[in-house]
Each structure stands twice: as C-alpha cells, then as structure tokens.
C-alpha cells in the first residue's frame with residue numbers, strides 16, 4: 001500500500017498542476033472542454049460525476065494525455081532487456097541483460113512522432129489521430145510487464161478533478177509566472193505553480 005501511495009501521489013499531483021497550467025495558457029482548449037461538459041451534463045440531466053459521465057469525457061481525457069505527453073512527471077525509468085531487442089528508431093540492438101534508461105519526454109518531444117511538439121494540442125489524441133501511432137510513442141506510464149498499475153485510476157481521478165475545476169472556474173494564466181523545472185525523481189517545479197481561478 002505504501003508503494004502505491006508513494007508511486008501514485010506525486011505523479012498525479014504534478015500532472016494536475018500542469019494540466020491546469022496548460023488549460024490556463026490555452027483558453028480555446030478550455031472552452032472546448034467546457035462545451036463537452038455542458039453537452040454531457042445536459043444529456044444526463046445532472047452535473048454528477050458518474051462512471052457514465054466520466055466515460056463520455058473524451059476531450060477532457062485527451063487533455064490529460066496531452067499534458068502527460070508534454071510533461072511526463074516520471075521523466076526517466078530503467079528497463080532491462082529480457083531478450084535481444086532491436087530498436088524501432090535505428091539499427092541498434094539492445095542485447096539481452098542490458099539495462100537502458102528510457103526518457104518518455106524525449107520520445108514525446110520527437111517532431112517525427114508529434115509535429116510542433118511544443119504546441120499543446122489535445123487533438124493529437126483523438127481516436128483518428130492516435131490510430132496510426134506506434135504504441136510506444138506515448139509512454140508516461142512506462143510499458144511492458146512493469147508498466148504503472150495505477151494508470152487507469154490516475155486518468156480517472158485526473159478527469160474527475162480537472163472537469164470539476166473547468167466546470168466551476170475560469171482558469172487564467174498568471175502572466176508573471178514561468179515554471180522552473182526541477183529534475184529529481186519526478187519532474188517538479190522549483191517555484192510552485194501559479195494560475196488564477198475565477199468563479200464561473
């Protein structure tokens with residue numbers, strides 16, 4: 001249980017911080033997410049978070065994925081090759097038994113995989129745009145047997161909180177703030193996270 005708490009808490013909190021930061025900076029994305037919520041809650045006749053309403057929040061989910069693409073909180077992890085493993089991106093082969101450091105952020109910022117990688121655009125994760133992408137082009141939760149067991153819970157809890165914030169507040173940037181990234185066990189900021197929330 002302690003492992004779950006330690007592994008999950010920081011990563012989810014950092015993702016929430018950055019999702020709100022990116023939403024503050026990208027007002028059109030925020031408005032599109034709000035329209036999605038309006039449609040879902042109108043159809044349901046209630047603003048309650050249920051498994052049904054959460055499942056329908058496709059654009060909010062795409063926003064979480066785009067946050068994790070640009071800012072994967074676990075920015076390095078180590079993998080050991082069980083068998084000789086040819087790399088997709090080159091002619092190199094990782095021999096069985098060798099350990100490699102994987103950097104999801106490097107993969108996520110590759111313009112061959114994600115054109116204009118510094119632009120925050122949740123549409124990259126629409127079903128149509130994701131269909132042709134290599135499964136290992138998006139790896140914020142790792143991959144293989146040791147991939148994060150908390151990923152579904154993490155996405156669900158982030159969708160719940162982010163949609164509540166979008167529904168209740170206009171999220172605005174603090175123009176004087178720029179995050180200073182600190183590269184530790186997880187990728188955090190040295191100067192907190194500053195945004196403005198205005199009640200809708």
Ligand code: HEM
Pocket residue numbers: 003004005007008009011012015072073074077078140141142143144145146147148149150151153154
């Ligand atoms: C946005 C949130 C999260 C991110 C980005 C994240 C990311 C990761 C990554 C990259 C790994 C290493 C995977 C690998 O080596 O292939 C990992 C492992 C792990 N995560 Fe998460 N995680 C998140 C949330 C959570 C939550 C909510 C929980 C628990 C409720 C959790 C529990 C764990 C555990 C127990 C491991 C170790 C798995 C093992 O070694 O077999 N994580 N996570």
